[in-house]
Amino acid sequence: MMIKAVIFDLDGVLVTTDELHFAAWKRLAEELNITGFTRADNVRQRGVSRMASLEVVLEKTDKKFNEEEKLALAERKNAMYVKSLESLDKSAVLDGVFDFITYLKQKGIKLAVGSASSNTPMILEKTGLRKYFDAVSCGLDTQKSKPNPEVFLIAADKLGIAPSKCVVIEDSDAGIEAAKAGGMYAVALGEAEHNGKADISVSSVDSLYKVIEMFGK
Secondary structure (H helix, E strand, O other): OOOOEEEOEEEOOOEOOOHHHHHHHHHHHHOOOOOOOOOHHHHOOOOOHHHHHHHHHHHHOOOOOOOHHHHHHHHHHHHHHHHHHHHOHHHEOOOHHHHHHHHHHHHOEEEEEEEOOOOOHHHHHHHHHHHOOEEEOOOOOOOOOOOOOOOHHHHHHHHHOOHEEEEEEEEOOOHHHHHHOOOOEEEEEEEHOOOOOOEEEEEHHHHHHHOOOOOOO
């Protein structure tokens, strides 16, 4: 299968801002007198929308919130997170990423980012990654979060490439399911390495070169 495009998830695949997300959600939980928000809960927030992530926090309290209050809480968390992004730079890019995307560009493969985060454009700019990508699809473009395939289908559409010619690289179970639902090939990386729905699983960026060579045959 000759691939024409690779679509990357952002956090955990290209960059690492997990600690910043965790810190912001934990701070919000503490402000609401919610105890017991853990890193395991933070893992459940991977790849899903901001509102779905908020529900992971709110399930730990009996207090009820209406939709307007929930939107305000989500915005509160995002404001804390965005504030923490001010110091973001190239050091947040995961090891091997710059070399790998340069390799893909040299092979003439189109590149896109498909992320639930509405902060994706800012993160790409601050880390120096934006210039490498032909298209960006993120929370600013979508109505539905992963495992719905919308974010990846929009990326493919922006690239002008059929979904069947796209490979998605993801580190979340929701992202793997979204890629498969969109008719794309799914490569599980890192946290999603043992996801049985993925076409291929790898443990590191360095292993992705062999994957691309295989798909190129």
